[in-house]
Amino acid sequence: MTTKPIIPESTHSAERAGGHWILARLGKKVLRPGGRETTQFLLENLSLTGATVVEFAPGLGVTARDILGKGPARYIGVDSDADACANVRAILPAGPHEVRNTNATDTGLESDSVDVVIGEAMLTMQTDKHKLELMREAARILKPGGLYGIHELSLVPDNVSTAVKEDIAKALARSIKVNARPITVPEWAALAREAGFDVINIRQADMALLSLKRNLKDEGLKGVFTIVRNVISQPDLRKRVLGMRKTFTEHKDHLGAVGIILQKRAQ
Structure with missing residues (x-):
């Protein structure tokens, strides 16, 4: 029997909770901007089988389950939210796997000790300074030549103006x-290089988190039906979803998603 995940911020009012957790309350499971296909791009390019794998901010544990299905020698989840940690602990098989309830900038892991780090939809939520700190922690714990996969929001085109960037951030x-x-994707690549990585592969996608087509792909017909039913029956959450949809629609020409495979440079 599958255990229903605990939704972080579930005690927050609909007005205060983060948008991704609002969507989770409505039954949405895939909360990453580039959808399941971008997550699969990471998993297929990160050499997970037999590896020591660290996942930053596993959240509901959807990607964690996929990682574990690839047969890593060891999985380590790192999340500052206790509910998210509980979600992942509930699906860990027997073995040397663990979840650490701590900030991803201070994992407590030894330097040069892991093969793969993966993080989705977490760097976007930080300032550029904090993005770099998180990337540097990933570089610190990875063995030379180790791989780091990120899946984040992006801005398009590459020459988008500062004014548009600020407008989108406020919205x-x-x-x-x-x-x-x-x-932008070049800015993601530049931060990665500054943190000690080389860019190996990039996959760009539409930011279609709330589109019907993407949700049918990610959630399936039954999942979409559940989400729609919950949106109709919960007006406080519906108001938030409509607000998010309006923002995404207004800025659709400048919002994208990106998956990037990075490799730690040899010292």
Whole structure:
């Protein structure tokens, strides 16, 4: 029997909770901007079988379950939210796997000790300075040549103006109640290089988190039916979803999603 995940921020009012957790309350399981296909791009390019794998901010545990299905020698989840940690602990098989309830900038793991790090939809939520700190922690714990996969919001085109960037950041803060700071793909690559990585592969996708087509792919017909039913029956959550949808629609020409495979440079 599958245990129903605990939704982080479930005690927060609909007005205050982060937008991704609002969607989770409505039954949405895939909360990453590029959808399940971008997550699969990471998993297929990260050499997970037999590896020591660290996942930053596993959240509901959807990607964690997929990682574990690849047969890593060891899985380590790192999340500052106790509910998210409980979700992942509930699905861990027997073996040397663990979840650490701590900030991903301070994992407590030894330097040069893991093969793969993966993180989705977490760097976007940080300032550029904090993005770099998180990337540097990933670089610190990875063995030379180790792989780091990220899946984040992006801005398009590459020459998007500073004014548009600021407008989008403000709009996202209002609608999803999180200080999301998406950047362009070249800016993601530049941060990664500064943190000690080389870019190996990139997959760009539409940011279609609330589109019917994407949700049918990610959630299936039954899942979409559940989400729609909950949106109709819960007006406080419906108001938030409509606000997010309005923001995403207004800025659709400048919002994208990206998956990037990075490799730690040899020292």
